[in-house]
Amino acid sequence: xxxxxxxxxxxxxxxxxxxxxxxxxxxxxxxxxxxxxxxxxxxxxxxxxxxxxxxxxxxxxxxxxxxxxxxxxxxxxxxxxxxxxxxxxxxxxxxxxxxxxxxxxxxxxxxxxxxxxxxxxxxxxxxxxxxxxxxxxxxxxxxxxxxxxxxxxxxxxxxxxxxxxxxxxxxxxxxxxxxxxxxxxxxxxxxxxxxxxxxxxxxxxxxxxxxxxxxxxxxxxxxxxxxxxxxxxxxxxxxxxxxxxxxxxxxxxxxxxxxxxxxxxxxxxxxxxxxxxxxxxxxxxxxxxxxxxxxxxxxxxxxxxxxxxxxxxxxxxx
Numbered sequence: 001x002x003x004x005x006x007x008x009x010x011x012x013x014x015x016x017x018x019x020x021x022x023x024x025x026x027x028x029x030x031x032x033x034x035x036x037x038x039x040x041x042x043x044x045x046x047x048x049x050x051x052x053x054x055x056x057x058x059x060x061x062x063x064x065x066x067x068x069x070x071x072x073x074x075x076x077x078x079x080x081x082x083x084x085x086x087x088x089x090x091x092x093x094x095x096x097x098x099x100x101x102x103x104x105x106x107x108x109x110x111x112x113x114x115x116x117x118x119x120x121x122x123x124x125x126x127x128x129x130x131x132x133x134x135x136x137x138x139x140x141x142x143x144x145x146x147x148x149x150x151x152x153x154x155x156x157x158x159x160x161x162x163x164x165x166x167x168x169x170x171x172x173x174x175x176x177x178x179x180x181x182x183x184x185x186x187x188x189x190x191x192x193x194x195x196x197x198x199x200x201x202x203x204x205x206x207x208x209x210x211x212x213x214x215x216x217x218x219x220x221x222x223x224x225x226x227x228x229x230x231x232x233x234x235x236x237x238x239x240x241x242x243x244x245x246x247x248x249x250x251x252x253x254x255x256x257x258x259x260x261x262x263x264x265x266x267x268x269x270x271x272x273x274x275x276x277x278x279x280x281x282x283x284x285x286x287x288x289x290x291x292x293x294x295x296x297x298x299x300x301x302x303x304x305x306x307x308x309x310x311x312x313x314x315x316x317x318x
Contacts, residue, residue: 016077019068023088026061026068030094033058037101038172041134051106058099065091101172104165134173137194142207142239144198147173156191163187205243208236212255218264223297229262230290252283259286267293 033054040050069088077084135150137143155161155169167187174181180193215232218225233255237247247255260268271289275281 015071015075019071019075022064022068023091026065027091029057030061030091030098033102034094034098037098037105039131039133041101041105041169041172048106051102055099055102055106058095058102062092062095065095101168104168108161108165134169136175137173138175140207141198141200141203142211144194145204148195201243205240205245208239211236213258215262217262218267221264221266221297223294223301226263226267226290226294226297229259230287230294233259233287247283253280255283256281256286259290263290 036050036054065088069085072081072084072088132154135147135154137147151170151173155166158166161169163186167185167190170187170190171181180197181190185193212233215229218229237255241247260271263271267290270293271281271286274289
């Protein structure tokens with residue numbers, strides 16, 4: 001009797017393992033379709049057949065999910081069945097959202113074709129341009145201005161898109177900023193919430209200054225790290241100028257001292273040797289020195305080591 005119970009338990013364990021594997025496969029396929037939807041959402045040259053194939057695949061995933069949901073309820077599981085069903089509900093929501101996005105995209109393509117039908121002559125000479133991916137917003141306040149500019153030009157100002165489609169594209173662009181979303185949001189309310197949160201000029205100025213101050217100190221001579229420091233300083237000083245904060249002699253002196261704290265000892269030594277004893281270093285001279293120093297270190301790194309050079313010469317003299 002006990003052996004029969006053990007065999008029955010073994011069959012249920014195998015069955016649960018199989019269902020978990022099927023559920024994982026559904027998630028993997030769904031993730032690929034979600035990525036496809038996000039990549040194609042801003043494209044103006046999408047094949048409608050591709051979208052229809054993906055929609056059919058979503059329908060198949062939905063049917064498979066419904067089937068394994070029933071099967072889970074018919075067996076004893078090692079995990080709480082309520083937890084499993086909650087996971088399945090989340091997958092269902094993702095399938096529905098992806099289906100809505102693909103259908104909106106398909107409808108927008110069909111509407112565009114009705115407005116601007118392509119003649120046979122134009123179809124032959126039409127140039128296929130590279131697809132423009134949707135801009136992604138990471139949640140960093142310093143990145144919002146660039147994101148907003150791209151999104152407005154690509155999506156907001158597109159008169160062929162309705163508010164539902166614009167809302168779908170906006171949500172597809174958000175990463176960490178997703179916490180701002182609400183299920184009752186429309187396009188205008190979500191976009192305003194983003195602007196209110198990330199167009200705080202005081203925080204924006206602080207973020208640019210702190211990015212320079214918090215740059216990690218360079219421990220040893222490195223062309224790559226020097227380039228990264230130069231780019232960090234130039235990028236953030238340009239951003240502050242766009243915000244109408246111009247550099248002056250005092251700010252330049254402060255920047256020079258901050259930057260010298262970030263470079264390695266040898267680079268600082270060489271810069272000090274390049275100055276006259278009582279000369280006050282300028283921001284412009286320091287940046288030019290770092291550019292030259294970075295190029296020099298990069299050139300040195302390209303020179304092969306002695307063993308490598310010896311092998312090359314031996315090969316050439318054969």
